[in-house]
Amino acid sequence: MSNRDFYRETFSQVHSSAQIRWEDFAQTRKPRRKKPVRRLWLLAAVLALLAALSIGAVAAHLLGLQDLLLPQNQPAPSSQPSVQEQQLSLSGYINTPESQGLAEWNAFLSSYDPDGAILNVVGNYIDPELAQYICYLVYTQEMADKLEEIAAKYTLTLHTWNHVVEDQGEWVSLLGDFLGDNTAYSGKIYEDGTFHYDGYLTTSSGTRLDYQFRRSVKGALNDVYLPVGDLSAYEEWYYKTGAGREITLDLGPDRGFLLTDLGDSFVFVNVLAGTGQEVTKQDMKDLADSFDFSLLTPVQPPDQSLWEAEPQESGPAVPPLSAQLEQVLWEDRPFYDADYNRTLTLSQFLTKSAPEGSQLAADTFTAIDLDRDGATEAVLRLVLDSGAHHGWEVLRQGEDGTVYGYILTPGEMLELKSDGSYCYSYSTSSGFGRMFFADTDASGQPQHSRGTAPMGSVDTVTDADGAAYTDWYLDYRSVTQAEYEAALALQRSKEDVSWRFLYETQAP
Structure with missing residues (x-):
């Protein structure tokens, strides 16, 4: 659609x-x-x-x-x-x-x-x-x-x-x-x-x-x-x-x-x-x-x-988390870590993923349909014991019932909005878009991956002479800088998601 x-x-x-x-x-x-x-x-x-x-x-x-x-x-x-x-x-x-x-x-x-x-x-x-x-x-x-x-x-x-x-x-x-x-x-x-x-x-x-x-x-x-x-x-x-x-x-x-x-x-x-x-x-x-x-x-x-006035909602309705996702979050049941091809619990994941000499925790989370397939994902905010933001862990339930996890660096998911879109920033590219998930590779073999489908992007390229060129895109179409910045302003005006403390939240 x-x-x-x-x-x-x-x-x-x-x-x-x-x-x-x-x-x-x-x-x-x-x-x-x-x-x-x-x-x-x-x-x-x-x-x-x-x-x-x-x-x-x-x-x-x-x-x-x-x-x-x-x-x-x-x-x-x-x-x-x-x-x-x-x-x-x-x-x-x-x-x-x-x-x-x-x-x-x-x-x-x-x-x-x-x-x-x-x-x-x-x-x-x-x-x-x-x-x-x-x-x-x-x-x-x-x-x-x-x-x-x-x-x-x-x-x-x-x-x-x-x-x-x-x-x-x-x-x-x-x-x-x-x-x-x-x-x-x-x-x-x-x-x-x-x-x-x-x-x-x-x-x-x-x-x-x-x-x-x-x-x-x-x-x-x-x-x-x-x-x-x-x-x-x-x-x-x-x-x-x-x-x-x-x-x-x-x-x-x-x-x-x-x-x-x-x-x-x-x-x-x-x-x-x-x-x-x-x-x-x-x-x-x-x-x-x-x-x-x-x-x-x-x-x-x-x-x-x-008639009673019907309230206007500013964001889409989000279905509840699945029972399997709730069990991973609150009962420490195992999930499949797609980045490292391993099965472990959330507490084990936090221990193994922490940088040497540091401790890692998931302090807050939000429930949201990132890829708009009608199923809700859990996005956990990861923080170090120093208080520094360390990135995100996204948990989703696949069609086979397995819960899969994907780790994102801090710049891969910025300003997450209630419609599931977000901004991202890399060294030579930035923009905003929505997440997609794939359970097979191009040949049809199992490969649980994720990515961002950009709705808008800015790409900077440096040629052999050292000259830098910047291109702006909306929906894969080249646009002017002004057009891109207007669309980015619209993206940023959207409603932010609501974050909840993970360990103070009771499973429904």
């Missing part, structure tokens, strides 16, 4: 009770620690096939998909932009502050961290200082500053909170029974009343329409958009519901769309089937008639006191 994917899972997890994916919408960022209790929704990916316009209807005062194009996507008088360049705002029509703010945020993100090098440094760590921007998948202060700048420029508020709505009963209790005969699954509602959910309706013809419903409240910066495909592939018409609500409907080969402006909010419904699946215009009309839109305006923000 890449760091980019890991970061996405960190913030939210795509889920649907009926195989309906919010992946069809696109959220403008890469991507947020997996939440173990609830599956959250991520408006994160791209709807590759979208929408279109073949206006064959009346009611010229109503607007359609063409009018949702973000400002920079509007066709110039003498040219038509390619379909890959076009994006639809889900917050309202062209030249509104919401659409302009989204367009500018998208433009910033298109050039920011294009290869994900900074995101790879972030990994699954969430800076507590950036927790208020969690709804926008912001992962650096630079991104947060730009987001604030855009919001201020267009006088828009930023989402800072959301709640996972579990089922239809909760939707009705929050918003009233606007659903009618629709079935709603789980989704999210934000502090201003913006919400989305997956659902379905069985129409009068017996056709099941699976869809995604979103209400975007005006005045907020909503970073959700739809990339546009061929506009000529869809038929668009206007429809007035039995309750008198004017609706714009679109129907194409694989998708259908419903949009309406409620004044204080904008509704967009993405139907996940089209004429290719025998969806008809009457089915789309049935969908439009099925909602009681009058209950959705004026917007009533949810009462946040109904």
Whole structure:
């Protein structure tokens, strides 16, 4: 799993009770620690096939998909932009502050961290200082500053909170029974009343329409958009519901769309089937008639006191130590010393590893998943009787159940962070990265080793003439010194691990 994917899972997890994916919408960022209790929704990916316009209807005062194009996507008088360049705002029509703010945020993100090098440094760590921007998948202060700048420029508020709505009963209790005969699954509602959910309706013809419903409240910066495909592939018409609500409907080969402006909010419904699946215009009309839109305006923000605030954790959850590791630490059971190919207990290791004339002790330790394989390692800090730091001992349990030990010099593990990353320093190279373990060599023979996979590094080389050259790298890519130092500063801003006294700690 890449760091980019890991970061996405960190913030939210795509889920649907009926195989309906919010992946069809696109959220403008890469991507947020997996939440173990609830599956959250991520408006994160791209709807590759979208929408279109073949206006064959009346009611010229109503607007359609063409009018949702973000400002920079509007066709110039003498040219038509390619379909890959076009994006639809889900917050309202062209030249509104919401659409302009989204367009500018998208433009910033298109050039920011294009290869994900900074995101790879972030990994699954969430800076507590950036927790208020969690709804926008912001992962650096630079991104947060730009987001604030855009919001201020267009006088828009930023989402800072959301709640996972579990089922239809909760939707009705929050918003009233606007659903009618629709079935709603789980989704999210934000502090201003913006919400989305997956659902379905069985129409009068017996056709099941699976869809995604979103209400975007005006005045907020909503970073959700739809990339546009061929506009000529869809038929668009206007429809007035039995309750008198004017609706714009679109129907194409694989998708259908419903949009309406409620004044204080904008509704967009993405139907996940089209004429290719025998969806008809009457089915789309049935969908439009099925909602009681009058209950959705004026917007009533949810009462946040109904739910206890969920604490934001700054680091990943770490599983407990295995029973075998606990026995090595607290019962002095033997482990395999991979550096010297010997089996001994921790007390024996400390005696044999001490420099001549000195005594060696392990005063503190931390439990952490260094290689992010879901299993926890123990990192022991080694000190001499003089008080000098002597390095580290890493203990891990292999797939065969054996506990393996690896000794590290003081410079091999510096500033260990709660996400398992750390800095290192050698004579001609320094950097930061994560540990990996190998139980076989290149030929497949048993060989228990470890190493550091650098996320960033600085290498100094001296040529035959004695001239020294320094190169900077991020994720194995050559960068400038300024770029490297910015990434290093981000690495150092991460949360440090917590150290505990070894012999004052009781095994769980």
